[in-house]
Amino acid sequence: MTEFPPKSVPSLTEQLRSVGYLADRGLATSVFLAATLGRPLLLEGEVGVGKTELAKTLAALYGRQLIRLQCYEGIDAGQALYEWDYARQMLKVRALHDSHLADDGSIDFLYSDEFLVERPLLKAIRSGAGCVLLIDEIDRADDEFEAFLLELLSDFQVTVPERGTISATSMPLVILTSNRTRELHDALKRRCLYHWIGFPAPEREVEIVTVRIPEVRQAMAARVVDAVNRLRDMDLAKPPGVAETLDWVSSLEAIGADTLDQQNAADTLGAVVKDRDDLELVARSLGRVVGDA
Numbered sequence: 001m002t003e004f005p006p007k008s009v010p011s012l013t014e015q016l017r018s019v020g021y022l023a024d025r026g027l028a029t030s031v032f033l034a035a036t037l038g039r040p041l042l043l044e045g046e047v048g049v050g051k052t053e054l055a056k057t058l059a060a061l062y063g064r065q066l067i068r069l070q071c072y073e074g075i076d077a078g079q080a081l082y083e084w085d086y087a088r089q090m091l092k093v094r095a096l097h098d099s100h101l102a103d104d105g106s107i108d109f110l111y112s113d114e115f116l117v118e119r120p121l122l123k124a125i126r127s128g129a130g131c132v133l134l135i136d137e138i139d140r141a142d143d144e145f146e147a148f149l150l151e152l153l154s155d156f157q158v159t160v161p162e163r164g165t166i167s168a169t170s171m172p173l174v175i176l177t178s179n180r181t182r183e184l185h186d187a188l189k190r191r192c193l194y195h196w197i198g199f200p201a202p203e204r205e206v207e208i209v210t211v212r213i214p215e216v217r218q219a220m221a222a223r224v225v226d227a228v229n230r231l232r233d234m235d236l237a238k239p240p241g242v243a244e245t246l247d248w249v250s251s252l253e254a255i256g257a258d259t260l261d262q263q264n265a266a267d268t269l270g271a272v273v274k275d276r277d278d279l280e281l282v283a284r285s286l287g288r289v290v291g292d293a
């Protein structure tokens with residue numbers, strides 16, 4: 001298990017690379033500061049550029065449990081924190097004799113850990129430094145949940161009415177991600193360190209491909225990356241991210257392609273283009289995409 005917090009930005013960069021994640025100096029510095037200062041790190045950027053993957057990598061690198069809260073429209077505090085297993089509580093009540101129900105201890109038992117269903121945020125509070133908390137796609141949640149989350153990140157404690165206040169004894173490493181489907185409030189941004197992850201430079205993306213898929217030839221990786229960058233220059237509804245680049249390379253390797261040409265590009269286009277209108281647009285320009293025209 002790797003020592004935490006990391007000693008320096010260069011050592012963290014090498015640690016991440018050793019488990020297959022290539023971080024530039026800016027991103028590595030942001031992670032280093034989050035780990036050293038105990039601050040949440042908010043990552044914004046295009047879809048598929050490695051925001052979620054970074055949290056997974058940090059959990060693996062430091063031997064911590066990854067606790068993921070996937071945000072969505074309508075999520076509330078109860079769904080993110082905890083709930084009581086009412087069905088089991090009712091079964092327990094029915095099993096107790098009336099005289100037992102009169103005993104205060106029996107009632108308290110109904111609100112013990114046996115019946116408490118932990119959701120990601122409460123689990124992270126209890127796990128503390130034993131976890132990496134990933135709050136994924138916070139921009140999909142509404143303003144009320146964002147305000148609740150701001151309060152929780154400030155104190156890292158929660159009050160359960162039947163149990164009292166539960167506080168973290170140590171701080172987890174917290175990563176928040178956003179695809180900027182809406183603007184986050186300044187109060188949340190001020191609570192966090194911030195880093196924007198954009199599409200990598202072509203040479204950097206080739207390096208990422210060869211590190212993540214060691215069996216691919218350099219020439220194939222470079223040709224696919226060139227094609228992906230041409231796709232990003234097109235007016236697509238969903239431009240491909242690095243994740244799609246890796247999927248495309250893996251798909252071409254799976255079908256035994258020696259190079260990227262119009263035929264095998266057409267055969268594997270669904271690995272990199274994930275929208276029907278985009279597929280039609282790209283299919284009409286495959287020669288230009290793969291560099292044959």
